[in-house]
Amino acid sequence: xxxxxxxxxxxxxxxxxxxxxxxxxxxxxxxxxxxxxxxxxxxxxxxxxxxxxxxxxxxxxxxxxxxxxxxxxxxxxxxxxxxxxxxxxxxxxxxxxxxxxxxxxxxxxxxxxxxxxxxxxxxxxxxxxxxxxxxxxxxxxxxxxxxxxxxxxxxxxxxxxxxxxxxxxxxxxxxxxxxxxxxxxxxxxxxxxxxxxxxxxxxxxxxxxxxxxxxxxxxxxxxxxxxxxxxxxxxxxxxxxxxxxxxxxxxxxxxxxxxxxxxxxxxxxxxxxxxxxxxxxxxxxxxxxxxxxxxxxxxxxxxxxxxxxxxxxxxxxxxxxxxxxxxxxxxxxxxxxxxxxxxxxxxxxxxxxxxxxxxxxxxxxxxxxxxxxxxxxxxxxxxxxxxxxxxxxxxxxxxxxxxxxxxxxxxxxxxxxxxxxxxxxxxxxxxxxxxxxxxxx
Ligand SMILES: NC(=O)c1ccc[n+]([C@@H]2O[C@H](COP(=O)([O-])OP(=O)(O)OC[C@H]3O[C@@H](n4cnc5c(N)ncnc54)[C@H](O)[C@@H]3O)[C@@H](O)[C@H]2O)c1
Numbered sequence: 001x002x003x004x005x006x007x008x009x010x011x012x013x014x015x016x017x018x019x020x021x022x023x024x025x026x027x028x029x030x031x032x033x034x035x036x037x038x039x040x041x042x043x044x045x046x047x048x049x050x051x052x053x054x055x056x057x058x059x060x061x062x063x064x065x066x067x068x069x070x071x072x073x074x075x076x077x078x079x080x081x082x083x084x085x086x087x088x089x090x091x092x093x094x095x096x097x098x099x100x101x102x103x104x105x106x107x108x109x110x111x112x113x114x115x116x117x118x119x120x121x122x123x124x125x126x127x128x129x130x131x132x133x134x135x136x137x138x139x140x141x142x143x144x145x146x147x148x149x150x151x152x153x154x155x156x157x158x159x160x161x162x163x164x165x166x167x168x169x170x171x172x173x174x175x176x177x178x179x180x181x182x183x184x185x186x187x188x189x190x191x192x193x194x195x196x197x198x199x200x201x202x203x204x205x206x207x208x209x210x211x212x213x214x215x216x217x218x219x220x221x222x223x224x225x226x227x228x229x230x231x232x233x234x235x236x237x238x239x240x241x242x243x244x245x246x247x248x249x250x251x252x253x254x255x256x257x258x259x260x261x262x263x264x265x266x267x268x269x270x271x272x273x274x275x276x277x278x279x280x281x282x283x284x285x286x287x288x289x290x291x292x293x294x295x296x297x298x299x300x301x302x303x304x305x306x307x308x309x310x311x312x313x314x315x316x317x318x319x320x321x322x323x324x325x326x327x328x329x330x331x332x333x334x335x336x337x338x339x340x341x342x343x344x345x346x347x348x349x350x351x352x353x354x355x356x357x358x359x360x361x362x363x364x365x366x367x368x369x370x371x372x373x374x375x376x377x378x379x380x381x382x383x384x385x386x387x388x389x390x391x392x393x394x395x396x397x398x399x400x401x402x403x404x405x406x407x408x409x410x411x412x413x414x415x416x417x418x419x420x421x422x423x424x425x426x427x428x429x430x431x432x433x434x435x436x437x438x439x440x441x
Contacts, residue, residue, distance in 0.1 A: 038386035041066035041090075041109040041133070043100045043124055045078040048138055049115030052165070053078055055379040056113070057085040058366035062383045065108045068093035068100045100124055104131040111386040113165070114138060117213040122147035125162055126154045134386045135162040136379075139228040140403035143217075145423065148400045148407070152425050155396040161385065163392035164399030166232040167371055168310075170378045173346070174233035175355035175438055177314065177321050181237050182435075183353070185330055187318030189238055194230035195299035197309040201262045204303070209267045211276075218280040222253050223410035224300040225280065228402040230310070234296060235437075237314050241397045242433040244292040246422040251409035253281030258303040286409050288422075291430075298405065321346070356440055357381070394437060400425050 038061060042053055045067055056062050067078040067090050075092040082090050091106070093099040097120075103109065104127055111134035114124045118140065125137045141164040142148045155162050168174065181189060204215035211218065217225055238244060256278045263274040282304050288296040299311070312323040319330040327343035357377055365373070365380045381393045404422065412420045426433065 036387045037061050037063050038383045039063050039065045039108050039110045040383075040386070041068065041103050041106065041112045042078060043068045043103070043112055043114045044116030044120070044138075045069045045074045046071070046115065049113070050074075050078065050081070052113055052115060052375065052379060053081060055376045056383065057081060057087075058376065059380055059383050061387050062379075063087055064090050066091045066093065066103050066106055068103045070094065070097055070099075101127060104128055104133060109133060111136065111382070113382075118143050118217065119213075122151055126150050129154045129158045129160040129162055132158070132160055134160065134382075134392065136165050136382050136392070137162065137399075138165050140164070140226070140406055141399045142403045143406050145404065145407045148404050148423075148425065151396055151400055161392040162396045162399065163382065163394045164228065164402065165378060165382075166228045166394065166399070166402060167374050167378050168229045169232035169236065169394060169437070170357070170374050170381070171233065172354070172358045172372070172374070173323065173350060174237075174312070175357065176350045176353040177312075178233070178236050178438060179353040179355060179440065180321070180328075180349060181314070181316075182440075185319060185328075186314065186316030186321065187331075189314060189316045190294055191315045192234050192238060192294070192296045193298075193311055193313040194234055194296070195301060195309060195311040196226050196229045197299060197301040197306055197311070199305050200302045201259065201305075204259075205263070205273070209263055209271055210273055218259065218278050218303070219276060220279060221410055222279045222281055222284075222413050223407070224251060224284045224286055224298060224405050226300055226302060227286075227298065227405035227409070230298045230300070231296075231402040231405065233312065234314075235398050235402060236435065238290065238294055238296070239435055240290065241401060241426055241430050242435045243430065244290045244294065245424060245426070245430040246288050246401060246404075247291045248289045248419045249286055249405065249408045249412055249422055250417055250419045251284055251286040251405075251412040252417045253284045253413050256281055256303075258282040258305075262303070262305065281413075284409060284413070286405060286412075288405075355438060357438065391436075397426050397429075398437070 040062055042049055045053060064082045067075050069075040072094040075094045079089050079092055093103045112128045114121060114137040121137050122142045125135045128135045142151055204211060204218055206212045259278050260274050263271050284300040286298045310323055314321050321328045325343055326346050328346055328349055329343055361380060362373060362377055365376045385392045408420050408422060412418055
């Protein structure tokens with residue numbers, strides 16, 4: 001069973017059997033847990049891929065057997081990191097933009113972690129699923145509606161698990177809020193706010209102030225181009241894809257002022273890219289209405305100077321949580337007339353409703369600094385699913401729905417902020433699917 005070929009056959013059979021299932025029998029889980037390692041291939045080892053690689057190298061049951069990057073220096077750096085962690089040197093694939101396809105042929109790769117430019121995410125994830133490899137793909141997993149459907153169709157036909165690595169779904173505070181929601185503290189959920197307010201101008205530009213791959217998307221498109229950090233926790237807070245679904249989306253963008261101003265101030269008024277015709281507006285605001293009548297306001301705000309901010313707020317019939325205020329308000333069972341309408345600090349609630357991933361699982365993970373340990377927790381859960389042949393913590397439907405705001409907001413903005421119907425990526429399954437993400441039991 002432990003030979004590479006047997007293991008590969010096993011993985012293919014197991015994931016095919018598990019297709020569409022939300023729970024895995026405990027006997028399979030127990031049997032597969034014994035001694036198995038997850039053998040990973042990393043595609044794209046630039047900034048983010050290297051960071052995820054470091055997180056993974058701290059996890060005992062993971063081995064990195066292959067790395068792939070079009071930049072040979074990046075692949076060589078990744079190989080060195082793996083060797084420094086005491087593992088054999090992984091194979092490197094650096095020949096071309098499609099060399100990942102050769103890597104996917106390897107029998108000693110059970111899963112891939114994809115951290116490449118956005119336009120490669122869906123093609124790489126689809127190719128990996130077709131080769132029976134578990135997929136962890138960076139955000140967003142798709143940037144067109146066609147790519148969204150390709151991911152869904154490939155997952156449904158192959159049965160191979162595919163997860164977008166949306167790390168904010170695993171944040172400690174967001175998971176405690178999820179527990180509070182599931183225990184009914186806020187009553188019926190009605191409305192939510194979330195934002196990705198993060199000045200990323202120098203992630204979009206190269207060292208000379210010219211657009212790199214990410215900046216080229218700002219030149220070409222006007223949309224919420226980074227919708228998943230905002231929507232990650234919101235999906236489970238609102239039972240999206242398991243009881244409810246996004247139905248209608250309206251988006252509006254400001255004009256573009258921030259890129260020009262930031263580039264001019266840093267590089268001078270003559271700097272050519274400062275006067276490019278950037279399509280992307282500085283702040284994009286989207287409004288989503290669900291089939292069950294809830295609404296969500298989402299901001300993308302990534303090219304104005306400002307401190308980082310998410311501004312999550314979730315509101316129900318009996319109270320609300322505000323990340324910005326670090327507070328909650330609970331009306332209590334007897335109703336607001338019996339209680340002062342005042343904020344309470346979130347900290348005691350965080351302690352009381354802390355998720356077991358943060359009280360138990362985290363103790364077995366070397367505590368990496370990235371995003372307060374969130375990324376290490378995410379990679380730990382990914383590796384555990386791969387090595388036990390069980391479903392990934394986030395599924396393809398949630399991954400796609402978090403990402404689909406990119407193309408749908410673009411359509412709405414282009415049409416003068418017209419409402420756009422959101423496709424039902426679950427083909428009706430949202431009506432009967434049960435919540436599966438981060439269950440405590
Ligand atoms: N979740 C998070 O917190 C977070 C943070 C940063 C970035 N990201 C995401 O990670 C991804 C990568 O971002 P980054 O900042 O690391 O970018 P980057 O440019 O630093 O890294 C991308 C890497 O992919 C390589 N690459 C490009 N095309 C390739 C191909 N066809 N085959 C193999 N390798 C290829 C590049 O050479 C580079 O090393 C993006 O999707 C971004 O949105 C997520």
